[in-house]
Amino acid sequence: MLLFKSDKTKMVSPEDALPGRDEPSFAIPSRHEVLGTPIQPPFPEGIETAVFALGCFWGAERLFWQLPGVYSTASGYSGGFTPNPTYEEVCTGKTGHAEVVLVAYDPQKVSYEELLKTFFEAHDPTQGMRQQNDIGTQYRSGIYVTPDQAETAKRVADEYSKALEARGLDPVTTEIKPVGPFYYAEDYHQQYLHKVPNGYCGLKGTGVSCAISYNRA
Numbered sequence: 001m002l003l004f005k006s007d008k009t010k011m012v013s014p015e016d017a018l019p020g021r022d023e024p025s026f027a028i029p030s031r032h033e034v035l036g037t038p039i040q041p042p043f044p045e046g047i048e049t050a051v052f053a054l055g056c057f058w059g060a061e062r063l064f065w066q067l068p069g070v071y072s073t074a075s076g077y078s079g080g081f082t083p084n085p086t087y088e089e090v091c092t093g094k095t096g097h098a099e100v101v102l103v104a105y106d107p108q109k110v111s112y113e114e115l116l117k118t119f120f121e122a123h124d125p126t127q128g129m130r131q132q133n134d135i136g137t138q139y140r141s142g143i144y145v146t147p148d149q150a151e152t153a154k155r156v157a158d159e160y161s162k163a164l165e166a167r168g169l170d171p172v173t174t175e176i177k178p179v180g181p182f183y184y185a186e187d188y189h190q191q192y193l194h195k196v197p198n199g200y201c202g203l204k205g206t207g208v209s210c211a212i213s214y215n216r217a
Contacts, residue, residue, distance in 0.1 A: 008093030008136035009129040017081035018094045024084045028184045032072050033191040034065055039074040040184070043104050047071050050105065050115055050149065051078055051179050053098035053142035054123040055131030058192040059201030060101045063122050065191070069110030074102045075185040075192070079142055079175070084183055090138050098142050102182050112149060113212045116156045119143070120210040122203050125160070126170035134202050141172075144179040160210045167208055 032039050043049070054060045057075040065073040077085050080096025090097050103115060123131055125141040143153045153176050161172040184190075193199050 008138075010093075011129075011137050012081070012094050012096050014081045014096075016094070017096050018085070018089050018092070020083035020085055020089075020095070022083065024184065025086060026186050029187050029190055032065070032074075034194050035070075035072055037072040037104075039072050039102075039190065041104075043071060046106060046108070047104050048107050048112075050103045050112060051100050051144040051182060052103065052115070052119050053079065053100045053140060053144070054119060054125075054203070055099070055139045055141075056134055056200065056202040057099040057101055057185065057189065058199060059203040060099075060122070061191065062193045062201070063118065063203065064101055064103045064115070067105075067110055067115075067118060069108075070103060070105045072104040073191075075189045076100055076102055077138075077183045077185060078144055078180060079140075079177065083181070087186055087189065091136075093136050093138065097138060097183070098140050099138050099185075100142070100144065100182070112152055113156060116143070116153060117210045117212050120156070120160045120172075120174075121205050121208075124204060124206050125157075125172045125174045126164060126206070128173045132202050132204055141174040143174060143176045145176060146179055150176070150178070156210065156212055159212065160208070163208050163211065164206060167206075169206060169208065
């Protein structure tokens with residue numbers, strides 16, 4: 001079928017995206033395999049959330065659950081058009097979604113700026129619709145922001161882009177968009193590298209430091 005032969009580095013239009021469904025087609029686990037906390041809201045009072053796309057979500061999720069101050073994490077899909085997609089659908093490039101990590105964190109212990117620093121240093125945000133050997137719109141770099149996060153995300157992205165260019169590297173291609181629906185990935189994707197410790201991790205940074213000032217709430 002032509003559906004599976006399209007150029008997965010080109011973003012699908014809303015009109016051409018797969019239709020999806022009203023409800024998830026699979027059960028979503030309730031607890032984090034490592035942290036023992038809920039992976040679905042409501043989260044405790046004071047816990048805030050952030051959504052990041054930095055390539056394959058297996059390594060990305062582990063990156064964040066290891067940070068002090070992170071309450072919970074979950075792998076999922078966001079930034080696209082198809083409601084309640086499956087992994088197989090996302091892999092066709094016909095949903096518009098990126099593989100993302102939902103990070104629930106305590107801003108008294110880890111700031112949003114610190115999460116952004118981790119985000120930028122852990123992957124290569126200059127590669128457009130890919131990360132290393134993972135090619136397609138689902139592997140793009142993205143930050144999906146609340147109104148309170150937008151200015152900070154844009155500022156840090158601009159600063160990091162300048163740092164990259166100063167080292168002779170390409171500028172940041174990270175998309176920064178208002179956060180939309182977050183759709184949980186299938187159970188086997190959640191905390192994957194805890195379940196499969198020697199599993200694939202595609203994270204590879206540029207080696208350029210993201211110098212920021214920490215402004216904890």
